[in-house]
Amino acid sequence: MQIQTTREDHRIAWLAALAVAIHVAETVLPSPLPGIKPGLANVVTVVALLRYGWRAAAWISGLRVLAGSLITGTFLSPTFLLSASGSLCALLVLALVHALQADRPTERLVLSAVGLSVLAALAHMGGQFLVAWYLLIPHPALLKLLPVFMSFALAFGILSGTIARGVITRLNADPADHPSDDVTPQRDQT
Amino acid sequence: MTRADGIVIACALGFVGALYGQFWGGGTSSGEARIVAGSDEFGRYSLFEERRIEVPGPAGTTVVEVRDGAVRCAESPGPNRVCQQAGWLRHGGEMAVSLPNRVLIEVVAADRRFDSVNF
Numbered sequence: 316m317q318i319q320t321t322r323e324d325h326r327i328a329w330l331a332a333l334a335v336a337i338h339v340a341e342t343v344l345p346s347p348l349p350g351i352k353p354g355l356a357n358v359v360t361v362v363a364l365l366r367y368g369w370r371a372a373a374w375i376s377g378l379r380v381l382a383g384s385l386i387t388g389t390f391l392s393p394t395f396l397l398s399a400s401g402s403l404c405a406l407l408v409l410a411l412v413h414a415l416q417a418d419r420p421t422e423r424l425v426l427s428a429v430g431l432s433v434l435a436a437l438a439h440m441g442g443q444f445l446v447a448w449y450l451l452i453p454h455p456a457l458l459k460l461l462p463v464f465m466s467f468a469l470a471f472g473i474l475s476g477t478i479a480r481g482v483i484t485r486l487n488a489d490p491a492d493h494p495s496d497d498v499t500p501q502r503d504q505t
Numbered sequence: 506m507t508r509a510d511g512i513v514i515a516c517a518l519g520f521v522g523a524l525y526g527q528f529w530g531g532g533t534s535s536g537e538a539r540i541v542a543g544s545d546e547f548g549r550y551s552l553f554e555e556r557r558i559e560v561p562g563p564a565g566t567t568v569v570e571v572r573d574g575a576v577r578c579a580e581s582p583g584p585n586r587v588c589q590q591a592g593w594l595r596h597g598g599e600m601a602v603s604l605p606n607r608v609l610i611e612v613v614a615a616d617r618r619f620d621s622v623n624f
Contacts, residue, residue: 430510
């Protein structure tokens with residue numbers, strides 16, 4: 316039996332593999348607090364969202380969380396729970412913003428990868444913090460850490476957004492790569 | 506970066522700043538200092554009326570100073586000067602204690618953040 320795969324399937328698989336590689340590579344980085352990491356895998360999600368649409372971004376994010384946890388051995392552990400809830404929140408926010416601005420790409424108030432990344436990072440941190448607080452450590456002292464977590468989320472959101480913007484600019488400049496079979500129109504990143 | 510990005514980042518900065526204010530800020534003062542001597546309340550004083558209060562205790566006299574919305578233990582007979590080292594108390598819930606003289610000075614909090622404090 317052979318499963319018929321489309322070009323989009325392959326693209327998602329490639330991008331998800333890239334995101335998983337970044338995700339796993341980041342887990343070996345030392346971190347001042349559990350839960351703080353650069354989240355550069357989100358670059359792939361945001362680039363995919365802007366170029367290939369929300370469906371591709373959701374697939375890539377979901378596959379990254381699942382495969383990343385299997386590789387690092389945290390599947391179904393609290394770490395996985397936090398990662399999954401954070402990614403889900405980030406995806407929901409991205410979907411919301413994307414839906415709001417999808418039909419008017421020429422307006423001035425349109426978020427580029429930077430704004431999207433910042434929102435996604437804050438949503439990711441907020442989501443995983445709430446889960447950590449409600450399910451894992453329901454202690455009011457944990458709330459004292461929220462400003463610190465959110466500061467890191469903001470800084471890393473700006474960082475990964477800037478990277479994503481650079482990636483998109485280069486991809487757009489490359490004539491060989493065009494997201495032709497796409498529902499979402501390509502948008503100028505300025 | 507688009508203008509919308511700038512707005513989002515500015516809002517995010519404000520949000521994070523507000524979080525620091527919310528979770529790291531000192532307790533809101535009710536503008537009143539409370540002094541407890543022994544097991545009884547010695548008195549309550551407005552933080553905005555400058556005054557010196559002498560509180561007698563078993564070890565001597567603790568001098569409490571109130572000025573500019575803050576209160577401090579100016580003098581106390583305790584040899585380790587623990588009471589004086591608490592400094593000016595300004596935020597709700599902050600307190601200075603002289604154990605030898607059995608005196609407790611605290612800024613009454615608008616919203617009580619602690620049920621009790623153990624030393």
